[in-house]
Amino acid sequence: MNSPTRNGGQGDLVIDISDLTKDYRNGEETIRVLKSVNLRVRRGEMVAIMGPSGSGKSTLLFVLGLFLPPTSGTYLVSGRDVLSLTRTEQAIFRREMMGFVFQSCDLLENSTVYENLELPLVYAGVKRRERPDRIRDALSRVNLEHRLHQPSNRLSGGERQRVSIARALVNEPEFILADEPTGQLDRENSLRVLDYFNKITAGSNVAMVVVTHDATTAEHCNRTCVLSDGVLNG
Amino acid sequence: MANKHTRLAAYLAHRSRRGTTWLRMRDIMRVSIREVLRKRRRYIGVIAAIALGTAGFITIVTMGRDLKTNFNNDLDMLGGATIINPYFEQEGMERLEWFRDRTLASLARIPGVVDVTGILTKPRAITTFQDRIFGFNLVGVDAAYWQVFSFNAAAGRLFDAADVDQGARVCVVGTLLARTIFGGDQQALGQILSIDDNLYQVVGVLGGVRAGDRGQFIFLPITTARARVVDISQPYSVYMRCATWDDVAPVAAAVKTVVEANQTARGLRVNVAWEPLKQVQRIFWWVTLFIYSSIVATLILGGLGIWNIMMAAVVSRTREIGLKKAMGALDNDIFFQFLFESLCVTMTASLLGIGLGRVGVEYMSHMLGARPPEGLFMVCLAAGLAFAVVIGVGAGMYPSIRASRMQVVEAMRYE
Ligand SMILES: Nc1ncnc2c1ncn2[C@@H]1O[C@H](COP(=O)(O)OP(=O)(O)OP(=O)(O)O)[C@@H](O)[C@H]1O
Numbered sequence A: 001m002n003s004p005t006r007n008g009g010q011g012d013l014v015i016d017i018s019d020l021t022k023d024y025r026n027g028e029e030t031i032r033v034l035k036s037v038n039l040r041v042r043r044g045e046m047v048a049i050m051g052p053s054g055s056g057k058s059t060l061l062f063v064l065g066l067f068l069p070p071t072s073g074t075y076l077v078s079g080r081d082v083l084s085l086t087r088t089e090q091a092i093f094r095r096e097m098m099g100f101v102f103q104s105c106d107l108l109e110n111s112t113v114y115e116n117l118e119l120p121l122v123y124a125g126v127k128r129r130e131r132p133d134r135i136r137d138a139l140s141r142v143n144l145e146h147r148l149h150q151p152s153n154r155l156s157g158g159e160r161q162r163v164s165i166a167r168a169l170v171n172e173p174e175f176i177l178a179d180e181p182t183g184q185l186d187r188e189n190s191l192r193v194l195d196y197f198n199k200i201t202a203g204s205n206v207a208m209v210v211v212t213h214d215a216t217t218a219e220h221c222n223r224t225c226v227l228s229d230g231v232l233n234g
Numbered sequence B: 001m002a003n004k005h006t007r008l009a010a011y012l013a014h015r016s017r018r019g020t021t022w023l024r025m026r027d028i029m030r031v032s033i034r035e036v037l038r039k040r041r042r043y044i045g046v047i048a049a050i051a052l053g054t055a056g057f058i059t060i061v062t063m064g065r066d067l068k069t070n071f072n073n074d075l076d077m078l079g080g081a082t083i084i085n086p087y088f089e090q091e092g093m094e095r096l097e098w099f100r101d102r103t104l105a106s107l108a109r110i111p112g113v114v115d116v117t118g119i120l121t122k123p124r125a126i127t128t129f130q131d132r133i134f135g136f137n138l139v140g141v142d143a144a145y146w147q148v149f150s151f152n153a154a155a156g157r158l159f160d161a162a163d164v165d166q167g168a169r170v171c172v173v174g175t176l177l178a179r180t181i182f183g184g185d186q187q188a189l190g191q192i193l194s195i196d197d198n199l200y201q202v203v204g205v206l207g208g209v210r211a212g213d214r215g216q217f218i219f220l221p222i223t224t225a226r227a228r229v230v231d232i233s234q235p236y237s238v239y240m241r242c243a244t245w246d247d248v249a250p251v252a253a254a255v256k257t258v259v260e261a262n263q264t265a266r267g268l269r270v271n272v273a274w275e276p277l278k279q280v281q282r283i284f285w286w287v288t289l290f291i292y293s294s295i296v297a298t299l300i301l302g303g304l305g306i307w308n309i310m311m312a313a314v315v316s317r318t319r320e321i322g323l324k325k326a327m328g329a330l331d332n333d334i335f336f337q338f339l340f341e342s343l344c345v346t347m348t349a350s351l352l353g354i355g356l357g358r359v360g361v362e363y364m365s366h367m368l369g370a371r372p373p374e375g376l377f378m379v380c381l382a383a384g385l386a387f388a389v390v391i392g393v394g395a396g397m398y399p400s401i402r403a404s405r406m407q408v409v410e411a412m413r414y415e
């Protein structure tokens, strides 16, 4: 293990954020959305981030996904500083290290389930003959193997969200970021999706950060952090 | 799990691993083609425009020369614009020169010359028919003469090369003579005329746009005229027909040298109808300009169409772009995806256009009775493909750059 670690040699720390701030500039005016964010997430852990609307939850998730640079602070993934990466390195980081699940159950239009899951593998340069196994493997973790060649627009909302979870998993990421993953699902489907989340984190040591409004979702997580007035500690 | 981290490190260490880059490119190309196939409906308009433009271009350029030749043959209103008339004039006390057979053969070999015909004349000949006497112009010509002036038969037939070879005793008469002697075109056919105590059968009556000028003429095969007509002239005058009006000037310029190479050129004059020639060239220039500008307009419309569709696609697919970037697509991956899509559309259009163009070329050459120039077609084919690449890259470049530069956050917030 040659990567430097913090917190007394706890090598299972995946996300490590300290004193992070984020300003939005609107012309002359700057709004500090994140004032002081400290967050540590370990392997196999599922952390809920709650907070009122407009408190900056999505902003934090974008920072975590390296889609937005923070104004100040440090962000280490498995002990490595990822804020200093170039634009290309960031893209490589995303495809190698993380998976993203969106609220709107985003799948590519006019594509089959297989094609949706194949794309992250294409970007990661995975050989063509290795892809079917990995895609089937990822789908089996959300019990959707039988939908392999179904067009994505013929899936139910719950199935769509499960496919996007499988897509986030297909590259075997270190951690998964989910922005209101149950926001558009009914109660039954929400519970199912959360169930899969629990299984995934417990079974494979993937870390998961879930932004949510919903108390039920938070209950399924190992712990809940509340973001209010731009401050988060967890 | 630690090896996961080394995997990232390895990627970061040498980012441009050629092998995987190429593999990825192929996959992205495949994705692009799939994308275009699935959204083919929105591309039908531009594909049609570019295909038609390319087909028109290929057909016109490949068959251009054959078209001009045909145009030239068909349109006698050209007033003999492509006919060159070299002739000899008396100079001082010297004997008047005439064209020798070998000179005519050489003239026929000048590039761009279609037909050459020398003529013998006897201006004030007389003939008797049923004891009446008629004056006329006697002309001895070969079968090429009809082609040079685009004559046809108003009735019966014009004598052919076989008649000329055999020195057949046949004649073709002008319309006016047919009417005054026999009372009409049809009545003239098969009648026997006596000229210089020789009998000739009338096989046809002269027709064609310029036949009116020769209403008082009787035409004999040149061999027959030479052998049987008393006081027939030598071929002082020759008519040459050029394939197209573009050939007229160079052919006219070459005549003197060619004649000098075979015989003395004393008193040689070359008569060219420069005015009608210029007029025809002007008309055809406008026609060409019109055709080419409509082709160019079609192609530009096609290019603009692609540009437009790609720009619209970048906006309407903002979310898809953000999604792909969130999945780890590099800027380059997005860039090439869009560029390939654009190229895929233009290449499809171009291949279609080349196919259509080939059909057009085949059809035209069938109509004109000529073999299509394959070399020229290949050049056009290559030009068509090159053009597709240029339009595809040209119109797709900026939208692709826009797509690749898009910020994920903006894309993800876009609804
Ligand atoms: N590009 C921007 N420029 C300026 N202000 C912004 C920008 N993006 C977001 N904001 C502001 O930052 C604040 C936090 O936004 P964010 O989307 O992170 O909130 P959120 O916690 O995800 O809210 P919700 O629960 O409604 O999704 C909001 O007040 C928003 O208006």
Ligand SMILES: [Mg+2]
Residues within 6 Å of the ligand: A057, A058, A059
């Ligand atoms: Mg939000």
